[in-house]
Amino acid sequence: MRINLSHVTKVIKGAVVLDDMSMTLAGGRIYGLRGPNGSGKTMLMRAICGLIRPTSGEIAIDDRLLGKGLAFPDSTGALIENPAFLPQYTALQNLRLLAMIRGVATEASLRQTLTDVGLRADDQRVFRKFSLGMKQRLGIAAALMERPRLIVVDEPTNGLDRDGVAQLRGLLTRHRDEGALVVLASHDRAELEFLSDEVFEISEGRLAAHHGRTEEPTESTGGRQ
Ligand SMILES: Nc1ncnc2c1ncn2[C@@H]1O[C@H](COP(=O)(O)OP(=O)(O)OP(=O)(O)O)[C@@H](O)[C@H]1O
Numbered sequence: 001m002r003i004n005l006s007h008v009t010k011v012i013k014g015a016v017v018l019d020d021m022s023m024t025l026a027g028g029r030i031y032g033l034r035g036p037n038g039s040g041k042t043m044l045m046r047a048i049c050g051l052i053r054p055t056s057g058e059i060a061i062d063d064r065l066l067g068k069g070l071a072f073p074d075s076t077g078a079l080i081e082n083p084a085f086l087p088q089y090t091a092l093q094n095l096r097l098l099a100m101i102r103g104v105a106t107e108a109s110l111r112q113t114l115t116d117v118g119l120r121a122d123d124q125r126v127f128r129k130f131s132l133g134m135k136q137r138l139g140i141a142a143a144l145m146e147r148p149r150l151i152v153v154d155e156p157t158n159g160l161d162r163d164g165v166a167q168l169r170g171l172l173t174r175h176r177d178e179g180a181l182v183v184l185a186s187h188d189r190a191e192l193e194f195l196s197d198e199v200f201e202i203s204e205g206r207l208a209a210h211h212g213r214t215e216e217p218t219e220s221t222g223g224r225q
Pocket residue numbers: 012013015017035036037038039040041042043044
């Protein structure tokens with residue numbers, strides 16, 4: 001997959017929230033978005049997922065224009081803000097319901113995805129009783145359950161304990177190594193640097209800087225081998 005943003009600008013109620021952004025993203029890489037609160041990271045992620053349309057400029061996914069030939073990128077898994085789950089359903093029941101939309105994930109893969117994020121498929125507790133971290137884990141599971149080619153995750157480490165962060169690292173790098181294009185926003189600077197093959201710095205809706213991996217992580221920092 002290849003995503004090309006060309007001079008993307010988004011104006012909401014007179015405020016420029018994305019300002020002339022151009023970038024090219026390719027499958028098999030993790031892209032980190034860094035920037036202060038309100039700088040436009042979430043808006044950029046929404047635009048890439050086809051959830052908002054740029055006021056001007058274009059987004060092409062594998063040479064098809066979003067909003068023209070293509071409504072949404074094919075095969076996308078996204079965790080953006082609080083995902084909606086049914087409070088009276090268990091984790092597995094919630095995933096089953098979401099999986100019905102596309103009919104891609106099997107029962108076995110849903111169960112495996114729950115295990116991958118550190119939840120138990122047979123846990124009878126319902127979503128409304130979940131801790132913050134469990135909700136976040138389910139959100140990650142929902143984003144990854146169909147093995148999407150595009151993964152967009154906004155602050156995925158929110159609420160996660162150390163084990164949860166380690167599991168997330170393993171999952172994102174595994175999907176990346178299998179060819180997925182991963183876009184990640186995080187305020188955890190060390191985590192973002194560790195995971196990202198390239199980092200985009202965003203400031204006031206603009207692309208302020210772009211750099212590749214500065215140093216290879218060592219094995220002692222875990223995750224990648
Ligand atoms: N629904 C909306 N209507 C109008 N303006 C909005 C709306 N949602 C966000 N904005 C504005 O868009 C700008 C970018 O917000 P965005 O949520 O993309 O920031 P962010 O970088 O993700 O911030 P954070 O680090 O807090 O998550 C902000 O100025 C915000 O006020």
